[in-house]
Structures are given as C-alpha cells and as structure tokens.
Amino acid sequence: METIDYYYSTRSSFAYLGAARIAALAAKYGRRLVHKPIILSTTLPPIGAQQFADRPPQRTAYMRRDFQRCAARLGLEVELEPIHHNGPVELPSGIVVAAQHAVRGGAKGDLDALSIAVLAALWRDDRDIADEAVIAELCKAAGFEAAPLIEEAMSPEVQLEIERNNREAIIRGVMGSPTYFLGQENFYGQDRLDFVEEALAAG
DSSP, rough: HHHEEEEEEEEHHHHHHHHHEEEEEEEEOEEEEEEEEEHHHHHHHGGGGOOOGGGGGHHHHHHHHHHHHHHHHTTOOOOOOOOSSSSOOHHHHHHHHHHHHHHHHTOSSSSHHHHHHHHHHHHHHHHOOHHHHHHHHHHHHTTOHHHHHHHHSSSSSHHHHHHHHHHHHHHHHHHHSSEEEEETTTSSSGGGGHHHHHHHOOE
C-alpha cells in the first residue's frame, strides 16, 4: 500500500485542524498514513525558522486569529489559549509512535483516531496531554490497551525514533507542522490539503 508521510507536532494547533481530514483522505484514496511526530524546537532552527517564543507579538496575534478563522470554517471547536499549550512532548509524541508499532504488529486499535484525539484533547478540551491518566483514557477510547502502550511510548527506543523523525524532517525540508509527503512531494500546512487531494486523485 502506498503511503502518506505525516510530519507534525502533537502540540500543533494547525495539525489539529487538519488531523481528521488527512486521515479521511488517506482512507478515501487507499493510502496508509505514516505518523512521524516531530519536535518543532529541534526542526525549525536548522531551516532558519523562528522559534515560537522569538516571534514578534504581531505575528503571534495574527496566527491566533487565523487559527480561529480556520477552525470556524471547518466547524471545529477550539480553545484559543489552552493553559496546557506548553509542556513535555515525550508522552504525547511517544504514544503515537508506540501505537503505530502496535498496529503494525497486529493490534486492533485505531492509530489515526488516537492521533486525532491527542490533538483534540489539547486544542479543543484543554487537557494535559503529558498526563498519563489523560493519555490512558484516549488510548482506551481508540481501542488500545493503555498500560503497555504508555510504557513503550516512554522507552528509549521510541524516543530515539522521534529524534530520527526530527533529523529526517530537516533533511526533507519540512517547514513546520503539519507537513504531508506524497513520495517526494512536500505539502506544508493544513490549508494545502486541497492540493494533497488533487495529487492523490491524479494518482
């Protein structure tokens, strides 16, 4: 099965806006969505992009407003300033990687649903996605056994895979979150999903 490589931060507001749609497109066109969680504080500096904390307030305010506009158009509920916005990424990113391993090993859980739920927990419900209890609840809702998945998520092997995703993202020219690859073709941003679908439809 052909794939879509999906680079994103599990703390990315715009990844949340596109999460359900990229999963739906993958299903519609018979592609496997390969989840590649990344850490933007690692991937942005090598390509010359500003860290979020270094961006001028005018740009931050515009991005917040743009997020609000996009969410309204998509009919998605959002929390514009979640108190849990900043926090550890090891567990929320690791749980996606661990779930992907589990599915490849024959587990029955829904990887795409889990990824969407992690993003929605933060950007819709303002929940702490670094909290094991929250992640356990999301895992169970997506059909996974939570305890072993959480243990694997925090393992050195899974955390090293996230580091490899970071290096790969830099090499492939990932500009931010979310970024989608069809083969070597790079589409940055949830607002480019129309182009992704055009490319998928063209085969």
